[in-house]
Amino acid sequence: MPLNLYRRHHRTAGKCTGGYPVNLRNYESDELRRGWKKCHCPIYAVGTLNGEFRRRNTKRTDWEEAKVVAFQWESAARWGDEESPVQLIPEIPETIVQPTTMEGAIRLFLSDHAGRLAVNTRRKYEIICRKLAAFSSSKGYIFLEQWTPSDVREFRQSWGVNPLTTSKNLSLVKAFFEFALVNEWIDKNPARLVKDPRMRAGDGPRAAERLPFTDGEIRRMFEACANEYGKRAIKWSKERHDQLAAPGLIANYRYKWSGQDLADFIAVSVYTGLRISDVCAFHIDRVQASGECHIRTTKNGRKVYTWIPDWLQQRIRARAAEHGPLIFGSHTTIDTNSITELWRRRLKNLWRLCEPWEANPTPHRFRHTFARILLQRPNVTVRDVAELLGDTEDVVRRHYAAWVTERQERLTKILQDAFDEKPRPI
Ligand SMILES: [Zn+2]
Structure with missing residues (x-):
């Protein structure tokens, strides 16, 4: 994505809620x-389109909507002017639904x-639509x-480089046209033969x-956690936002989670092999005095334990003392998903601080690391x-x-080695 988005709080004092x-x-x-306190100040896009660097108000206050506006500028590869704006997504009229039109079919x-x-999935559908x-x-x-099909391919290329996201988006696009096909609004699905970028010969889809x-x-x-994370130098002055900050100033947000938090999170992930959602919900009760850590219960009720080293047990107990039994955040106010x-x-x-990567890092890879470490023994x-x-x-x-x-x-x-010196038949 060539454009970056940021919210700029109101130019008039007292107007930001x-x-x-x-x-x-x-x-x-x-x-x-x-x-963080929610407000409704406008979101701006910044970047270069067609050689022109600009900051422009998307006139949206919701991130997802602003992303759509930025996406429209990006796909038109120009900023558009106030006089001849890039055509925004037309509002779909509530009354007339013509299924053979894009608008109607999407609706x-x-x-x-x-x-x-589920709410999250529906959001993904809406965004891709x-x-x-x-x-x-x-x-x-x-x-x-x-x-x-070549439009679908071009559309796919406009999403960026993350192969997993691309693959998920592509399956939604396929599902959309498939829906139109079974309803007989079209004769063939233009997305059907478009290849998933992750599918290579001999590779599984995942x-x-x-x-x-x-x-x-x-x-x-771990090094980046200790030395870099949350220690970005401040670029702009805190008092005057059009002025550069004094060199050497370090961002210091009161609510920012620190590199230590992340290091703990990674350590628990790698040493337990738990999925990210389970790590997020990690309860201190999982840890036994012996250092064994309850990771799951089998169908017939038997508990399965992994073992975690002393230093990590201490970190986990220290977190529990500080944050309560749910060591990576309590779920009372927001749902597990968020x-x-x-x-x-x-x-x-x-x-991002550890770049470059040979393969795109994902939270799942911690679980694979757990498996890899064990299998190598x-x-x-x-x-x-x-x-x-x-x-x-x-x-x-597999x-x-x-x-x-x-x-x-x-x-x-x-x-x-074991059988090298052992007796053998004469
Ligand atoms: Zn604001």
Whole structure:
């Protein structure tokens, strides 16, 4: 995305309902901080389109809506003027719904799915549909049948580079046109043959997700937690926002989670193999005095434990003393989903500090790292790992084939050594 978005608080003192200083700027991630007060100041886009650098008011106060506006400018590859603005997504009239038009089909697709989807999923559907509508109008298309496979490909390319997101978006686009197809509004689905960028020969569709972090990568993250995270130098003066700050000033937000919090989060993830949502909900009761850590309960009620080292037990207990039994945040005010989203964003900010990456980092890769570390030990069986992860042996063998092989080589070596000097038939 060539454009960046930021909220700029009102130029007139007292007009910002959050009470933020005149002209203060903040990013979307800032608003996820605890204690952030919501306001309705406008969101601006900044960046270069067609060689022209500008900051421009999107005239939206909601991030998702502002993103759609920015996306329209990006897909038109120009800013548009006040006189001849880039055509914004037309409001879809409530009364007339023509299913063969993009607008009509989108409206029917969304209303058909609305009741069945969870809030988050519905939001994703709405966002991708708004992008579809925007892209369609940037092409001057009105009807569904004007879409060709190459339009779908071009649309896909406009999303950026994250292969996982692209793949999810693409499946939504496919679902949209499939919906139109089964309703007989079109004859063929233009998205059907468009390839998922993650699908490569020999790769499963989720290959990118199964990649463990290397020890070196984990070390790099811990270093960034200790030395860089949350210690960005301040660029702009706090008093006058059009002035550069004195050199060496460090951002110091009262509510900002620190690198220590992230280091704890990563350590718990790697040492337990728990999924990010379970780490977010990590309760101190999981940790036994022996250092064993309850990670799951099998179908027949047996508890499965992993073991965590002393230093990590101490960190976990220290967190519980400070934050309460839910060591990564209490869920009383916001739902589990938004807590998970908060941690995802913090991790993303950290990963940005550790760039470049050979493969896109994701929270799932901590769990794979847990599996990788275990499988690399000669005396650990696939069955052990399957039990700890709560997966079947078959899944572990398939997902971690690379590491299982390594383990086999090691086992073979052990067997060779063990039987080398043993008596054999004469
Ligand atoms: Zn404001």
